[in-house]
Amino acid sequence: MTDPLRLILVDDHPVVRAGLRALFGSRPDMTVVAEAATAADAVRQAAALHPDVVLMDLQLGDGVDGVAATGRLLALPDPPRVLVLTMYDTDEDIMRAVEAGATGYLLKDLLPDELFRAVHSAAAGQTVLSPPVAARLMDRMRDPQTTLSAREVEILTLVAHGHANKEISRRLFISEATVKTHLVHIYAKLGVDSRTAAVHAAVGRKLIRL
Numbered sequence: 272m273t274d275p276l277r278l279i280l281v282d283d284h285p286v287v288r289a290g291l292r293a294l295f296g297s298r299p300d301m302t303v304v305a306e307a308a309t310a311a312d313a314v315r316q317a318a319a320l321h322p323d324v325v326l327m328d329l330q331l332g333d334g335v336d337g338v339a340a341t342g343r344l345l346a347l348p349d350p351p352r353v354l355v356l357t358m359y360d361t362d363e364d365i366m367r368a369v370e371a372g373a374t375g376y377l378l379k380d381l382l383p384d385e386l387f388r389a390v391h392s393a394a395a396g397q398t399v400l401s402p403p404v405a406a407r408l409m410d411r412m413r414d415p416q417t418t419l420s421a422r423e424v425e426i427l428t429l430v431a432h433g434h435a436n437k438e439i440s441r442r443l444f445i446s447e448a449t450v451k452t453h454l455v456h457i458y459a460k461l462g463v464d465s466r467t468a469a470v471h472a473a474v475g476r477k478l479i480r481l
Contacts, residue, residue, distance in 0.1 A: 275302045276394050277322040279351070281313040281340065282306075283332035291326065294383055301390060309333035310340035317344055322351045323394045327373070329357040329364055338364075341371040354393045356386075360403055362411070363424045363479045369408075370421065375399035407477070419460060419478055426453050428479045431470040 278295060280288045280303055288306045295301045304320050307313035309332050317325060325344055329337035341353045352374040357364070360378055368376050374393045377386065378401040389399040400408070411418045419427065422443075429439045436454075440447045458464055461472040473479045 273300070275300050276324060276390060277302060277304045277320065278390065279303070279305045279307060279313065279316055279320065279322045279325045281308075281310075281325060281331070281337070282328040282356075283308045283330060284328075287328070294386070298387060301387070310335035310337075310343060313340050314343045314347070317351055318347055321349050324352045324354055324374075324390055326356045326390075327353050329355065329359055329368070338367045338371045338373075341368065341373050345372045352393045352396065354389060354399065359480060360401075360407065361477045361480045362407060362419065363428055365404055365407060366421050366424065376404045377401045378403060419457060419473070423453055423457050423460075424473075424479060426450060427457055427469060427473050430454075430466050431474070431479055431481055 278301055280291050282288050282291070285308075292303050292306065295303050304322055305316040307316050311333060313325065313327070327337045327341055331337055331340060337355060337357070341355070344350060344353055353372065355368045355373045355376045356379060357377075358379050365376055374396065375389055375398055377389055377399065381389075381401055392399045425443065426439055429442065434442070436447050436450045439450050454466070454469075457469055461469050463469045463472050470479075474481060
């Protein structure tokens with residue numbers, strides 16, 4: 272008989288972790304070996320327990336988000352597969368998670384059987400995406416000229432949080448002129464003519480979140 276898949280649950284809400292643990296507790300082919308509420312705890316647990324799959328929320332309790340935690344997990348000598356399980360479906364979150372190396376990206380409204388299949392697929396190294404996430408990625412591929420690049424999303428997210436061009440240039444190690452050029456391209460793609468309108472449009476189209 273094949274050994275059950277070893278899972279670590281990473282979410283800063285105890286009720287969510289308890290619900291997932293109960294859900295996986297009904298499966299003989301999966302076992303939850305640990306839980307974590309922070310990125311630091313997730314990395315420590317994974318380094319000690321060598322799970323097959325880590326289910327990762329994006330919003331964590333120690334100021335380090337799930338994307339950064341994913342990067343740290345994948346830098347371990349024996350890295351697990353990381354399966355993002357979140358309520359956020361913006362381009363910003365999806366692209367950051369994919370670029371960090373997540374094996375899959377699931378939304379929390381999926382059915383239990385879909386989650387179980389996704390965990391098995393992730394453990395086997397297969398990419399798994401919730402249908403809305405897959406649709407957003409396909410839209411980006413079909414019409415890249417009207418979607419924001421990862422850098423443009425990064426800049427607009429900083430704009431949305433009130434950062435001026437000078438501060439954005441310092442944070443991203445680029446010139447103010449480059450920031451302004453990116454903003455011109457962002458305005459053109461979104462059909463707007465101001466920072467406020469760009470943020471409003473991007474939030475409405477789920478390109479970024481506040």
